[in-house]
Structure formats: C-alpha cells, structure tokens
Amino acid sequence: MQKIFLHNTLTKKKEEFKPIKEGEVGIYSCGPTVYNFVHIGNLRSYIFADTLHRVLAYNGYKVKHVMNITDVDDKTIRDSQAAGISLKDFTDKYTASFFEDLEKININKDEYIFPRATENIQGMVALIKKLLDKGFAYKAEDGSIYFAISKFKDYGKLSGVDFERDSKSRVDNDEYAKEEAHDFALWKAWDEKDGDVFWETELGKGRPGWHIECSVMSSANLGETFDIHTGGIDLIFPHHENEIAQSEAANDKKFVNYWLHNEMLMVDSQKMSKSLNNVYTLQDIINKGFNPMAFRYLCLQTHYKQKQNFTWEALKFAANTIESLVDILVIAKDQSKGKPKGSILKDYQEKFLEKINEDLNLSGALSIIFELLETESAGLISIPDMLETIFDFDKVLGLQIKEFVEKKSMVPEEAKKDAEERKRAKETNNYSKSDELRTKIQKQGVKIIDVQNNNYILSSSTAVFYNPNNDARK
Ligand SMILES: [Zn+2]
Numbered sequence: 001m002q003k004i005f006l007h008n009t010l011t012k013k014k015e016e017f018k019p020i021k022e023g024e025v026g027i028y029s030c031g032p033t034v035y036n037f038v039h040i041g042n043l044r045s046y047i048f049a050d051t052l053h054r055v056l057a058y059n060g061y062k063v064k065h066v067m068n069i070t071d072v073d074d075k076t077i078r079d080s081q082a083a084g085i086s087l088k089d090f091t092d093k094y095t096a097s098f099f100e101d102l103e104k105i106n107i108n109k110d111e112y113i114f115p116r117a118t119e120n121i122q123g124m125v126a127l128i129k130k131l132l133d134k135g136f137a138y139k140a141e142d143g144s145i146y147f148a149i150s151k152f153k154d155y156g157k158l159s160g161v162d163f164e165r166d167s168k169s170r171v172d173n174d175e176y177a178k179e180e181a182h183d184f185a186l187w188k189a190w191d192e193k194d195g196d197v198f199w200e201t202e203l204g205k206g207r208p209g210w211h212i213e214c215s216v217m218s219s220a221n222l223g224e225t226f227d228i229h230t231g232g233i234d235l236i237f238p239h240h241e242n243e244i245a246q247s248e249a250a251n252d253k254k255f256v257n258y259w260l261h262n263e264m265l266m267v268d269s270q271k272m273s274k275s276l277n278n279v280y281t282l283q284d285i286i287n288k289g290f291n292p293m294a295f296r297y298l299c300l301q302t303h304y305k306q307k308q309n310f311t312w313e314a315l316k317f318a319a320n321t322i323e324s325l326v327d328i329l330v331i332a333k334d335q336s337k338g339k340p341k342g343s344i345l346k347d348y349q350e351k352f353l354e355k356i357n358e359d360l361n362l363s364g365a366l367s368i369i370f371e372l373l374e375t376e377s378a379g380l381i382s383i384p385d386m387l388e389t390i391f392d393f394d395k396v397l398g399l400q401i402k403e404f405v406e407k408k409s410m411v412p413e414e415a416k417k418d419a420e421e422r423k424r425a426k427e428t429n430n431y432s433k434s435d436e437l438r439t440k441i442q443k444q445g446v447k448i449i450d451v452q453n454n455n456y457i458l459s460s461s462t463a464v465f466y467n468p469n470n471d472a473r474k
Helices: 040-058 073-081 086-102 123-134 210-222 231-252 282-287 292-301 312-335 346-356 362-377 384-397 400-409 414-428 431-442
Strands: 006-009 013-016 024-029 064-069 137-141 145-147 185-191 199-201 204-208 226-232 256-262 264-265 308-311 446-450 456-460
Touching: 006 256, 006 362, 013 312, 024 040, 024 210, 040 064, 040 256, 040 264, 040 292, 040 346, 040 384, 086 185, 086 282, 086 292, 086 431, 123 137, 123 145, 123 185, 123 199, 123 204, 123 210, 123 231, 137 231, 145 231, 185 210, 185 231, 185 282, 204 210, 210 231, 231 256, 282 292, 282 308, 292 308, 292 312, 292 362, 292 414, 308 312, 308 431, 312 362, 312 384, 312 400, 312 456, 346 456, 362 384, 400 456, 414 431, 414 446
Parallel strands: 024 064, 024 226, 226 256, 264 308
Antiparallel strands: 006 013, 137 145, 145 185, 185 204, 199 204, 446 456
C-alpha cells in the first residue's frame, strides 16, 4: 500500500496515515442537523468527506463511514414548534431532502451508515451515567447534567482554547463562542420550551445535548477509538473539543487518531448569512441551470484546507471546463470504436496517487487528466488507454464522467441518417446538399465534426453542466 498523508488538526501536522486495523479505516463525519435544507457550505463538507472516503477506498482500504443525522437539538425543537408539526415529521422532511442532495452530488448513500440521534438515546444515557460515576459530570439545580471541563486535564487540546479552569459558569446552549468555554450540558432537563420532546430515563425527564450525540453515535459504530473524524472548521470548538472530553473522560482511551477539518465556503468573498441573502442550497444551483456535478467539480478545485469562494462566475467556469473535458472524451470514444478496450496507464496512476495521497491534492489530481489529454493528442498514448485511465481516476473524483460521455454520445436516429446522407453528398461533391444537411443535423441539437475520408463524429451539442435555458426562474 502507498503512503497517505493527512493534515491532523490535533497535532497541527501532516502525518502519515496509519490505520488501527490493517487495510481498514473507520471514518466519522458530522452530518446535518435536519432543521432546514442543507446549504452549499454543508455540501462542501460532505463532498470533502466523500472524497476522503474515495481516496482511501482507491488505495485499497475497506472503508466504514458513519455520518450522523442530528434530529434532536435546540434548533430542531425550536423550528419544529414554529412550524407547528411534530419533531419527527419535521426532521423526516429535511432528512429526506438531505438524502436527495447526496444522491445529486454523487455521494453513494449505500456506502455510509447514518445513525439518527433519536435512535441512540440509550447509549447517550449510558455514557452520561459513566461520566457521573467517574466525577466528570454533575447534576445542576434544574436537573440538567453538565460536563465539568476543569476535571478533564486535556480540555482544549484540539482547539487550543484557553480559559479560567476553575470557572463554575455553565452553558446550556449547544453552540457558543470560544471565549465562553464553560461547563456544557450533557443532558438537558425538560422545561416547557421543549414541549412534547423528552425522554423519561434514569437521568430524569429530558433530552441529550448535541455534543454527546456524536460521541455516542461514532463509538457505537466504530469503537471507542477510531481512525478519522471529519467536519467543518466551525465544529472544532466547542463541538469536537467536547466530543473528545466526553469520550476520553468516559473511556480512558484516545477517541480519534486523525481529525480532519475543511475550511469554510464563502459566497462572493463573504460569509454566508441570512441577512446577506446569500445562503444557497443545491436546488438554487439547479434552478439556475447547473448540473450538480458542476458544483462537485468546483469543490474539487480548491483544497479542503483553503477557504473556497463561491461565485456564479466560478461555477460557470467549472461547468464549462468539465463540459469541454467531456466533449473531448466523446470524440475520443468515437475514435476508439472497434478498438480493443484500453488498460489503465500505471505511470499516470502512480502520479495520480501521489497527488491524492498528499493530503487530498485534488486539483493536482485533476491536472493529470489534462496532462493525459495532451499526451494522447501528441500521439504518445493510445485513446483507449487514456479513456480507461480517466474513467478509473473518476472513482476518486466522483464526477460521473463515463456516464456523461455516454449520454453526450447519444444522438437521435434521424441525425445519424442525415449524417450518412451528408457523407454520400460529400462523396459526390454535392456541397450545397451537404451544407443543407449540416444545418438540419445541428437543428436537432447534434454537433457534427468532420474527420478524414468524409467520415464524421456526432455528439450532442446540448450543454449538460450549465444550460441557462434550464433556468427554472425563467
Ligand atoms: Zn458532530
């Protein structure tokens, strides 16, 4: 197996990845809180996690990937009440839409485990009891249970947060700022704000805090110590810091070996926010005439540890780039008709692996595809080998290149007949007829490219990655 290097937030270093179990890897990625449609910043995070998954699988690892669904927390309760529907109906709706989005951006749901918080309450109760028994947690006057950060000597090791350790202040919100590092709620005693959302447990009537959910859902599926945990950098504090505190205090074991965090996605160089009206969803992208794969391609172009600036212009550019790549491959595929199937070019695969294994250098990996196109046009490699190699790389990129090439190679029967007739017209030097037929073919949304001996290549001329005519708002 090749060496894989990953940047570990815990050590702040790029490290060689060493799995706990030879040939296997366990990954936990913080998934959505299902109180709304996921936005493109969330999607960047899931595409990053999926790319990591694919890189490891391409290297031969058996990947076990867990992504949680947070279906009970402050926000889901607040917004389901505002909507006047039950927590379950409310979160089911957004969970379903999340799964649809995953499919659209080519994240294969079947390769993941998706535990739901509400289905893991017993595990949370058990972990909190353990923390109470060991003196890391205490019950406050209101019946809520808090984690005492001063008892856990490693608190702050992930985020570097520094604070007054003997602080007795507490916070019962799931989210808070770094300056407000306080004892945080593991279990929130029921109060009327929670309405009908509660569980009657040994800890009393109430519900779990957000952080304990991830400690439980990860270890329930991957063990008390597992390989990789991912999430956006906004989750480092307090969420991931608290996950470490809960799990390591309870189990006396290292929780996670490699912490990987992706940077934020900005829109027009600004943070996404409701007030700026720039919180986009995948549906917004589709409504403007883009194929979701254009967005995936855009995400691959920026390294996950760099801020990504989303603009509509950048998305158009990404769409055009992948469109022309597919167009070139459609022609290549046509020219390789009748030739034996190619094989993967090992030296290029080697170069490709070097890029992706260097902390997921995907833009570097994409450049190897363009290098392949150049080398082929210089006649140094065969078309079938080039195609086979690119289709193989796409296992990591997840851009569905082969499917798009096939789709664009398909043209209506009538256009095929017209093209044959045009060939005969050209053979008899009937140029006016040939021109007439060319126009007719083009009108059918088909591009005809002439090659030697009056031969030709047909392909769909309809853009599939960006087509302003598909703008749903028009
Ligand atoms: Zn989480």
